[in-house]
Amino acid sequence: MSESELRYGVIGTGMMGREHVANLSHLPGARVTALADPHPASLDAAASLVPSAARFSGHRDLIDAGLCDALVIATPNMTHAAVLDDVLGTGLHALVEKPLCTTVADCQRALDAAADHRGLVWVGLEYRYMAPFARLIDEVRAGAAGRVHMVSLREHRNPFLEKVGDWNRFSANTGGTLVEKCCHFFDLMNQVMAGRPERVYASGSQLVNHLDERYNGSTPDIIDSAYVVLDYDDGARALLDLCMFAEATHHQQEFAVMGDEGKIEACVPSDIVRIGIRGTHGIGDVRTVAAPSTAAYEGLHHGSSYVEHQHFLEAVNSLDAEGRRASSQASLSAGLLSVAMGVAGSRSITTGAPVRIADVL
Numbered sequence: 001m002s003e004s005e006l007r008y009g010v011i012g013t014g015m016m017g018r019e020h021v022a023n024l025s026h027l028p029g030a031r032v033t034a035l036a037d038p039h040p041a042s043l044d045a046a047a048s049l050v051p052s053a054a055r056f057s058g059h060r061d062l063i064d065a066g067l068c069d070a071l072v073i074a075t076p077n078m079t080h081a082a083v084l085d086d087v088l089g090t091g092l093h094a095l096v097e098k099p100l101c102t103t104v105a106d107c108q109r110a111l112d113a114a115a116d117h118r119g120l121v122w123v124g125l126e127y128r129y130m131a132p133f134a135r136l137i138d139e140v141r142a143g144a145a146g147r148v149h150m151v152s153l154r155e156h157r158n159p160f161l162e163k164v165g166d167w168n169r170f171s172a173n174t175g176g177t178l179v180e181k182c183c184h185f186f187d188l189m190n191q192v193m194a195g196r197p198e199r200v201y202a203s204g205s206q207l208v209n210h211l212d213e214r215y216n217g218s219t220p221d222i223i224d225s226a227y228v229v230l231d232y233d234d235g236a237r238a239l240l241d242l243c244m245f246a247e248a249t250h251h252q253q254e255f256a257v258m259g260d261e262g263k264i265e266a267c268v269p270s271d272i273v274r275i276g277i278r279g280t281h282g283i284g285d286v287r288t289v290a291a292p293s294t295a296a297y298e299g300l301h302h303g304s305s306y307v308e309h310q311h312f313l314e315a316v317n318s319l320d321a322e323g324r325r326a327s328s329q330a331s332l333s334a335g336l337l338s339v340a341m342g343v344a345g346s347r348s349i350t351t352g353a354p355v356r357i358a359d360v361l
Contacts, residue, residue: 006093006313009034009068011059011083012075013046014164016097019299020072021049023306026297029313036062039164059083063090070119070316073097076163077180078173081106088113088121093316095309097124099183100335102175104343104360107336114332120319122312122328123335127184128191129307132266132291133255135273139264140192144275146261148192151238153185154254156246159209160222169210169220171346177223177242178202178349179342185240186230186341187334192257195234197341200355202228202348208245228345266291268302 036056070093174180204226228240256265262277276286295303344355
């Protein structure tokens, strides 16, 4: 297709939906033409950002209106599967927020349905576009660390944010913390590993957050802390260190890759990458490079959502005259695998035993 203005509909106009609206409003070649959300306050808030956009209380009405070329699905996690049921097969391009779905079975159903879908389908795993992480991934793929043997990813952050009805307080709605939040980190691991994840060992629990909250008599069950170890089929291993009551910290995320030639690490929000080469650098003596975002809009994720939308739009514009499908950088297969890793980790926490990814899939 030609590089004319792409018309977007945003389905789900809560915090992340409005974040997408704001990003798209800064992106040349993109225009938000329609919004859908059954929650009036959320719809009003999004409409204040794009007053010219048509408003709908349901996503099916938005799809049927014919006002859009592409859709952003930013509804609560547990609704993704049902929305995708209505979107896949329409031919519209679609970017669905992470996680793809809350269960492996629903992810697989979406993957099967997308096989005949003519539009581009993309999963919102935008952390791979954060400038320091993107630089780290490029360095690893260029061979700076040599053969990768170990990966360490730490997120020390604030508790889950408030959402409409606080739906994110319960694993049944989110898929669990290791799916809802950590699919980002499992995807980052997969970006730098040569092999595929094979086995998961995890320990985690709900120690601090949301214990004094009640919703219809129920206490939230979303875990707030975990260690997750993953074995890959080539002998490499990865570690996730998650703490969601550690907002009193300097770095929210630290991503380190260790290979036989050296170590590369990236830190957010300081936007630096450190590169240490064995035989050249020693402890305390490494090369530090700045990796600031170049996005026109920073938003909630250090510019990564804007860069993600840039890549999505470029992919849509790369469709040829026959409309053959462009390749998705963040494919449904990648979304499925990141969810499966989270499900396996959650199962390991529950059972106290290692869980094979193959048994989850």
